[in-house]
Amino acid sequence: MRRVAFWSPKGGVGKTTLALNFAAAAYFAGNKVLVCDMDPQQSAIDVFQEKQLPFSVVPGIPQVIPNVDFVIYDHAPNIEKIPAVETIVLPMRASILDLKAVNRSFRLIRDKRVIKCINAVDTRRQEERVLAMKLYSEGAHLIKDRSIYVRSLAQGKTVFQQDVYGSRDAQNELNRLLERIINP
Ligand SMILES: Nc1ncnc2c1ncn2[C@@H]1O[C@H](COP(=O)(O)OP(=O)(O)O)[C@@H](O)[C@H]1O
Numbered sequence: 001m002r003r004v005a006f007w008s009p010k011g012g013v014g015k016t017t018l019a020l021n022f023a024a025a026a027y028f029a030g031n032k033v034l035v036c037d038m039d040p041q042q043s044a045i046d047v048f049q050e051k052q053l054p055f056s057v058v059p060g061i062p063q064v065i066p067n068v069d070f071v072i073y074d075h076a077p078n079i080e081k082i083p084a085v086e087t088i089v090l091p092m093r094a095s096i097l098d099l100k101a102v103n104r105s106f107r108l109i110r111d112k113r114v115i116k117c118i119n120a121v122d123t124r125r126q127e128e129r130v131l132a133m134k135l136y137s138e139g140a141h142l143i144k145d146r147s148i149y150v151r152s153l154a155q156g157k158t159v160f161q162q163d164v165y166g167s168r169d170a171q172n173e174l175n176r177l178l179e180r181i182i183n184p
């Protein structure tokens with residue numbers, strides 16, 4: 001069983017969006033998947049209640065974890081709560097302020113495998129593009145700014161349940177993240 005946490009000291013960086021879409025990547029690759037919503041705001045649960053997701057989302061950590069291939073934690077933006085997982089996906093925006101906040105809390109997650117995920121990158125903005133490319137060259141994963149992410153979650157779905165312009169590119173960037181986690 002692999003345990004992957006979507007964790008960040010910051011809010012609004014895409015933890016829930018990426019946790020659910022990553023879960024879908026793992027699910028459609030043939031894995032059994034469970035998502036634990038660790039955020040009291042329960043955004044992932046809200047999406048699940050639309051009854052479109054092909055996997056389960058539960059509030060918090062269940063007493064007995066079912067026999068699944070992936071347990072995926074969608075965290076609240078609380079820097080002191082470090083999840084008991086092997087891999088942390090750390091979503092952030094391509095912004096200097098996000099980078100500073102992340103670097104400040106890095107000591108908390110030193111003992112984990114951390115994959116920085118630069119999310120919602122708008123390549124039309126030069127500063128953003130330059131910073132994203134720098135972080136990419138240092139090993140970060142890039143996810144582009146795509147309205148399909150916003151639209152899908154509004155419909156209670158993931159990008160893997162869409163067949164429209166942009167959905168295939170979105171699926172590919174999540175499949176590459178899955179690849180990296182499975183084959184370090
Ligand atoms: N790659 C992306 N492209 C476009 N919008 C995104 C992307 N990732 C997240 N968003 C949007 O950003 C907002 C915050 O995302 P969310 O997943 O709720 O962040 P968090 O869980 O870290 O608070 C949401 O409105 C979401 O739809």
Ligand SMILES: [Mg+2]
Pocket residue numbers: 015016017039043074075
């Ligand atoms: Mg969230």
